[in-house]
Amino acid sequence: MIRRPDMSVLDRYDTLLFDMDGTLMNGGVPIPGAAPGVAAAREAGRSIVFATNNASRTPAQVVAHLATVGVEAAEDEVVTSPQIASQLLADGLEPGAHVLVVGGPSLADEIRAAGLTPVDVDGEDVVAVVQGWDRGLDWPLLAEGTYAVRRGARWMATNIDATLPTERGMAPGNGSMVAVIRHATQVEPEVAGKPEPGMFQLAARRCGSRAPLAVGDRLDTDIEGANRADIDSLLVLTGVSTCEDALRAVPLQRPTWILPDMTSLTAPCPAAVVQGERARCGAVSATWHDGDITAAGPVDDPRTARAVLALVAAHSPDAPWTGHLTDESGQDVRLLER
Numbered sequence: 001m002i003r004r005p006d007m008s009v010l011d012r013y014d015t016l017l018f019d020m021d022g023t024l025m026n027g028g029v030p031i032p033g034a035a036p037g038v039a040a041a042r043e044a045g046r047s048i049v050f051a052t053n054n055a056s057r058t059p060a061q062v063v064a065h066l067a068t069v070g071v072e073a074a075e076d077e078v079v080t081s082p083q084i085a086s087q088l089l090a091d092g093l094e095p096g097a098h099v100l101v102v103g104g105p106s107l108a109d110e111i112r113a114a115g116l117t118p119v120d121v122d123g124e125d126v127v128a129v130v131q132g133w134d135r136g137l138d139w140p141l142l143a144e145g146t147y148a149v150r151r152g153a154r155w156m157a158t159n160i161d162a163t164l165p166t167e168r169g170m171a172p173g174n175g176s177m178v179a180v181i182r183h184a185t186q187v188e189p190e191v192a193g194k195p196e197p198g199m200f201q202l203a204a205r206r207c208g209s210r211a212p213l214a215v216g217d218r219l220d221t222d223i224e225g226a227n228r229a230d231i232d233s234l235l236v237l238t239g240v241s242t243c244e245d246a247l248r249a250v251p252l253q254r255p256t257w258i259l260p261d262m263t264s265l266t267a268p269c270p271a272a273v274v275q276g277e278r279a280r281c282g283a284v285s286a287t288w289h290d291g292d293i294t295a296a297g298p299v300d301d302p303r304t305a306r307a308v309l310a311l312v313a314a315h316s317p318d319a320p321w322t323g324h325l326t327d328e329s330g331q332d333v334r335l336l337e338r
Helices: 034-043 059-068 081-092 105-113 139-150 174-185 198-207 219-228 243-247 302-315
Strands: 015-018 047-052 078-080 098-102 117-119 126-131 154-157 163-166 169-172 212-216 232-236 257-259 273-275 278-281 284-289 292-296
Touching: 015 034, 015 198, 034 047, 047 059, 047 198, 059 078, 078 081, 078 198, 081 105, 081 126, 081 154, 081 198, 098 105, 098 139, 105 117, 126 139, 126 174, 139 154, 139 174, 154 174, 163 174, 198 212, 198 219, 212 219, 219 232, 219 243, 243 302, 257 302, 273 302, 278 302, 284 302, 292 302
Parallel strands: 015 047, 015 212, 047 078, 098 117, 098 126, 126 154, 212 232, 232 257
Antiparallel strands: 163 169, 273 278, 278 284, 284 292
16 A cells, blocks of 8 residues: 655645745845745745735835845735734724824825825824834834823734844834833724734635635744634744744644744645644654653654644643653753754
């Protein structure tokens, strides 16, 4: 009997929803394997969407930036948190309503495209504030946003990512700037981007997808957003979150798959199978012992991580896993360390 080859991750899905920062590039530096991974998905006939929380670029600018890191894209493949934020505001405000933009020109362009009027100074005619990351965001504009929010204006954040991957490391993201106004006003913003599910739901609808996969590097945005949208997710370990983070995550932030990077999208990728206290994934396995897990496989093998993750999901479905992970000799181990 001839054994059928294992399916790859790519074989299982008709659409890939790619995060950008930390997944395809860090700032202006391409992430190894990312561009070939996107190209492989295209060659396989999959629909492609670039779903980003970054509020500093228009879709045209996103396409241009992706080109600098070797990723082919079209404007209609881009879904941004400013697009979602602008549409949400337009749905609830009168046409032409004044919206204070605490962000950059691209965010103002999206507000204008939604039929609203972007402004940069608070006043009695300002009925809403929209906030998104911009490299030039300064105290005067944060102060204008604070005045408006304290006055009762509706407040919409494009996203609340605490950090932003750059070529030099992790820098403050929009969530860190949102925290300034939150601290000054004691008001919580509405959030348009990930982890809210709207971005993924809109992207999947655009493609008519029946089996979408969200690909990202952050548990608290990419993976949680996918889970809230009820779609599968792939955590790549090229940005913020680690394999250890995924194993210890709250259930809402557990990914479907974990890979070191996108070079393995087309490689055989067996799913883990759980039988009682044991999980197998290809030739490796993991065993549950009263809350602890023993991994019988190389620590740098993604199959080992999938077996352990499957046990965590099966035996700790409603709470973070807090046990010990050891190898067969009893030594503590960490999987897929960078």
